[in-house]
Amino acid sequence: MSEVEDDIAIETLILPLDQWHRARGGRMVEFAGYWMPVQYEGIMAEHEWTRSSAGLFDVSHMGQLFVSGEGVEAALEAVLPIDLATLKPFGPRYSMLLDEYGGILDDLMVTRWNSGFYLVVNGATKWDDIAHLRENLPDEVNLMHMEDNALLALQGPKAAEALARVTEGEWPLADLKFMKGGQFKIGGVDAWISRSGYTGEDGFEIAIPAEEAAKVAELICAQPEVKPIGLGARDSLRLEAGLPLYGHDLSPDHSPVDADLLFAVNKRRRSEGGFIGAERVLRDLAQGTPQKRVGLALEGRQAAREGAEVYAGDQKVGVLTSGGFSPTLGHPVAMAYVDQAHCADGTALEVDVRGKRLPARVAPMPFVPHRYYR
Amino acid sequence: MSRYFTQDHEWIDVDGDSATVGITDYAQSQLGDITFVELPAAGTAVKKGDAPCVVDSVKAASDVYSPASGTVTEENAALADEPELVNSDAEGAGWLFRLTLSDAGELDGLMDRAAYDEYVAGL
Numbered sequence: 001m002s003e004v005e006d007d008i009a010i011e012t013l014i015l016p017l018d019q020w021h022r023a024r025g026g027r028m029v030e031f032a033g034y035w036m037p038v039q040y041e042g043i044m045a046e047h048e049w050t051r052s053s054a055g056l057f058d059v060s061h062m063g064q065l066f067v068s069g070e071g072v073e074a075a076l077e078a079v080l081p082i083d084l085a086t087l088k089p090f091g092p093r094y095s096m097l098l099d100e101y102g103g104i105l106d107d108l109m110v111t112r113w114n115s116g117f118y119l120v121v122n123g124a125t126k127w128d129d130i131a132h133l134r135e136n137l138p139d140e141v142n143l144m145h146m147e148d149n150a151l152l153a154l155q156g157p158k159a160a161e162a163l164a165r166v167t168e169g170e171w172p173l174a175d176l177k178f179m180k181g182g183q184f185k186i187g188g189v190d191a192w193i194s195r196s197g198y199t200g201e202d203g204f205e206i207a208i209p210a211e212e213a214a215k216v217a218e219l220i221c222a223q224p225e226v227k228p229i230g231l232g233a234r235d236s237l238r239l240e241a242g243l244p245l246y247g248h249d250l251s252p253d254h255s256p257v258d259a260d261l262l263f264a265v266n267k268r269r270r271s272e273g274g275f276i277g278a279e280r281v282l283r284d285l286a287q288g289t290p291q292k293r294v295g296l297a298l299e300g301r302q303a304a305r306e307g308a309e310v311y312a313g314d315q316k317v318g319v320l321t322s323g324g325f326s327p328t329l330g331h332p333v334a335m336a337y338v339d340q341a342h343c344a345d346g347t348a349l350e351v352d353v354r355g356k357r358l359p360a361r362v363a364p365m366p367f368v369p370h371r372y373y374r
Numbered sequence: 375m376s377r378y379f380t381q382d383h384e385w386i387d388v389d390g391d392s393a394t395v396g397i398t399d400y401a402q403s404q405l406g407d408i409t410f411v412e413l414p415a416a417g418t419a420v421k422k423g424d425a426p427c428v429v430d431s432v433k434a435a436s437d438v439y440s441p442a443s444g445t446v447t448e449e450n451a452a453l454a455d456e457p458e459l460v461n462s463d464a465e466g467a468g469w470l471f472r473l474t475l476s477d478a479g480e481l482d483g484l485m486d487r488a489a490y491d492e493y494v495a496g497l
Contacts, residue, residue: 038433039406040406042405042406043406043407043431043432043433044406047432082422113457232406232432233434236432236459300410301409301430302410302412303409303410303430303435305434305435324432325409325410325430325432327407327432332409354428356412
């Protein structure tokens with residue numbers, strides 16, 4: 001009677017570059033249901049290498065979806081607060097999946113391809129995203145999960161020169177500006193490349209067939225500017241860049257308004273609505289929200305992390321959703337949802353870490369300036 | 375002077391009733407880049423198993439347990455400006471705090487170097 005039970009344990013899944021990471025000394029941890037490298041030589045060194053040269057990230061856990069078919073444009077606009085009329089071909093744009101209450105189900109990138117739309121969603125949420133999209137897209141619209149694709153990101157000030165050396169295409173890679181994309185070949189392998197990323201640096205995201213992923217990763221990493229970088233530095237880099245992380249800084253408890261990501265709700269949609277969750281978003285927009293997501297710069301060296309409470313005197317005014325030591329700045333930084341009355345840049349606050357109050361100030365994000373290629 | 379080790383990867387050097395506490399080289403390698411160390415002030419009374427010290431790495435904050443009871447006599451002041459000493463020399467210049475032991479008998483259950491190395495090899 002007990003033989004059924006053993007079958008329901010959820011197994012940690014293997015990504016296409018698993019062996020490649022292990023062979024390069026990656027320390028593997030479970031993340032988003034997959035074994036992934038958290039670090040190679042060390043988070044600090046990898047962070048600094050990415051800021052000064054170029055780092056290769058494996059983000060193959062993320063979901064790559066393709067949505068197409070009759071009426072796809074209107075169907076996607078019913079689900080996303082995006083204005084597809086202003087979305088030119090081949091350039092990714094940031095958007096969000098919202099629930100009917102305007103809560104954030106995921107954040108994602110949307111790119112117009114010739115025959116439909118290419119979506120990149122977070123790894124931990126992709127199965128729920130697929131269910132949500134399928135449920136809310138009409139039957140005529142096809143939703144394909146591109147499970148045979150891997151996804152790499154090459155980020156850093158030397159990413160362009162390193163990648164250009166191994167890339168061929170109809171146009172030079174240098175013609176791609178920030179948030180533009182195109183079809184290229186890397187070592188003969190078809191690659192969809194967009195000039196985008198999650199570190200605040202210039203860089204590229206590279207979609208390739210999974211069976212060629214090791215070959216492409218090896219070729220890119222053979223460039224002297226490039227080292228592989230793990231999830232640890234990915235997190236510290238995105239935090240410095242002020243970029244929110246789903247499941248931490250973003251969740252169904254927050255709307256694009258209090259998350260201070262109103263740019264994801266394109267202008268026409270703010271007046272017209274007509275997307276899932278619009279009622280809440282338009283109301284938040286008109287009436288304001290009690291709190292919003294802000295950056296905090298902490299004094300000293302002791303970091304405060306997710307869950308730490310924010311105080312103004314004796315009054316609790318917020319809670320951290322991310323936090324850690326900034327290798328670039330040499331002091332800790334954090335993101336927090338804070339009461340509007342205490343959100344102005346420069347406002348002095350305190351963060352409680354195990355009963356100790358650490359002085360902090362509301363600081364504009366990004367903490368470290370973006371260096372996109374525009 | 376004798377050095378003992380705990381299963382939680384602290385070391386303690388004992389010289390009479392004086393002792394120095396730190397984390398092992400294995401521990402620092404697992405924690406990664408250390409960015410801050412919270413140390414107990416001189417005069418703090420600690421019990422064996424208390425966590426008077428927290429080591430912050432880029433990844434996470436980790437408690438350091440005292441391998442024995444006693445009263446803190448000194449913290450490693452160099453770590454305020456150079457917490458990375460715990461990475462570069464965990465079992466030397468990266469020591470954490472010194473204390474006066476109140477019960478030397480508490481050391482009986484700790485491992486010596488050979489036993490600790492064997493313990494780490496089995497992890």
